[in-house]
Amino acid sequence: MKLYISFFVLLTMAGLGMANGQNVHYLEKLDYKSRWYIYWGWNLDGYSDSDIHFKGDDYDFTLQNVAANDRQTPFEARTYCNPLRATIPQYNFRVGYFLNNHYNVSFGIDHMKYVMQQKQIVGIDGFINNSETQYDGLYENDEILLAADFLRFEHTDGLNYVNTELRRMDNLFAIGPVKVNAVEGISAGFLWPKTNCTLLNNERYDEFHIAGFGTGILAGINVELYQYFFLQSELKGGYINMPSIRTTAFESDIADQQFFFAQWNVVFGVNFNLH
Numbered sequence: 584m585k586l587y588i589s590f591f592v593l594l595t596m597a598g599l600g601m602a603n604g605q606n607v608h609y610l611e612k613l614d615y616k617s618r619w620y621i622y623w624g625w626n627l628d629g630y631s632d633s634d635i636h637f638k639g640d641d642y643d644f645t646l647q648n649v650a651a652n653d654r655q656t657p658f659e660a661r662t663y664c665n666p667l668r669a670t671i672p673q674y675n676f677r678v679g680y681f682l683n684n685h686y687n688v689s690f691g692i693d694h695m696k697y698v699m700q701q702k703q704i705v706g707i708d709g710f711i712n713n714s715e716t717q718y719d720g721l722y723e724n725d726e727i728l729l730a731a732d733f734l735r736f737e738h739t740d741g742l743n744y745v746n747t748e749l750r751r752m753d754n755l756f757a758i759g760p761v762k763v764n765a766v767e768g769i770s771a772g773f774l775w776p777k778t779n780c781t782l783l784n785n786e787r788y789d790e791f792h793i794a795g796f797g798t799g800i801l802a803g804i805n806v807e808l809y810q811y812f813f814l815q816s817e818l819k820g821g822y823i824n825m826p827s828i829r830t831t832a833f834e835s836d837i838a839d840q841q842f843f844f845a846q847w848n849v850v851f852g853v854n855f856n857l858h
Contacts, residue, residue, distance in 0.1 A: 615681040615752065619857060620689075622815065624850025625663075626673045628653035628695045633842035635699075635736070637782065640835050644709025644722060646729070649840075654696040654739060670694065673741065675848050679750070689748045693819075693846065697738040697776075703729050714783040733783065736830075736838075738776040740789070744797050744823070746772025752805065764805040766815065771798050774825050780838075785831040795825030795839075803848075811854055819846040 632648040656662060656672040663672060673696055679689030707727045711718050718733055727733070750768035757763070774795045781787045799821025807813040824841040 615684045615687070617856065617858075618681045618854055619679065620681075620687075620813075620852055620854045621678045622675070622813075622850040622852025623669075624675045624815075624848055624852075625655070626675055626693065626695060626846050626848045627655055628673065628697075628847075629845045630697060631843040633840045635838055635840045637830065637838045638836070639831070639833065641713040642709070642711040642783070644707055644711060646727070646734075647706035647708070649705055649729075650700045650703055651697050651842075652700060654698050654737075675850055677748075677850075677852075679748075685751050685753065687750050687752065689750060691746060691748065693744040693746065693848075695738075695742040695744065695844070695846065696740075697742040699729065699734070699736040701729055701731060701735070705729060711783070716783055718783060731781075735779065735781040735787075737779040739779050740777040742823075743775045743777070744772055744799075744821075745775050746770040746797065746799070748801075750801075760809045762805075762807040762810075764807060766801070766803040766805050766817070768801045769799070770801070770819075770821070772796065774823060776825070776828070778828055778830070780828075780830040782830050782836070785833075785836070788829060788831045790829060792827070792829045794828045795823065795841075797821055797823040799844075799846075807854070813852055813854065815848075815850050815852070817846075817848040817850070819848060820844065821846075 677691030681687040707722045748770040801819040803817035805815045826839040828838040
């Protein structure tokens with residue numbers, strides 16, 4: 584899905600407002616206190632390379648500088664517009680409450696997808712025993728091809744960052760019923776991935792598990808219509824540390840990794856009051 588189209592629309596609206604000075608009204612007072620909002624949208628993601636440490640009863644090894652990418656679902660109306668299939672794409676969901684006219688707290692889920700690139704050559708250190716595969720052995724400053732019979736490793740249902748955010752919103756200008764706002768924020772939360780992993784001779788494992796924590800910062804542009812509806816584009820980045828990733832059906836088999844992420848979100852939502 585070409586999220587950049589929506590982002591371009593947001594920037595164009597902001598540019599038109601700045602160019603048409605006669606119709607621009609700079610607000611002196613905002614009226615957001617005690618207001619709620621809810622939004623839904625989608626994201627594109629990027630990840631830094633990371634070392635992944637795998638440990639079990641018969642192996643203990645580290646893969647170095649492993650590359651990965653996201654996997655956004657190609658746009659189809661039957662998926663993106665169907666509530667029963669809405670959680671298939673990479674999505675963002677958030678509910679927030681304004682403490683005053685600028686600051687709000689919110690709770691949400693950033694549903695990203697992390698896919699280790701297959702057939703890349705990476706460094707490996709450690710050992711593998713009793714796997715009954717060609718990969719048994721001792722490794723020290725060696726290289727290995729990440730082939731399918733060795734490892735498949737994905738957080739694709741997904742890399743779920745469940746987080747709380749503190750955000751600030753400031754009005755830039757208004758054009759009739761349209762307000763253009765700047766948004767900044769910080770977040771912290773936990774990672775609840777459903778990791779799809781096939782390691783050595785083990786059967787594929789795919790279960791939800793709380794694996795670690797994350798933090799993030801964001802900046803965005805919010806375009807609000809008639810105080811009730813809005814479209815928002817966000818750039819978000821952060822750090823993820825997962826020391827407890829389940830890789831097989833055996834609880835002793837775990838992996839750990841840490842990396843940085845970048846996220847581009849386009850979301851739409853509504854503002855409302857409960858009184």
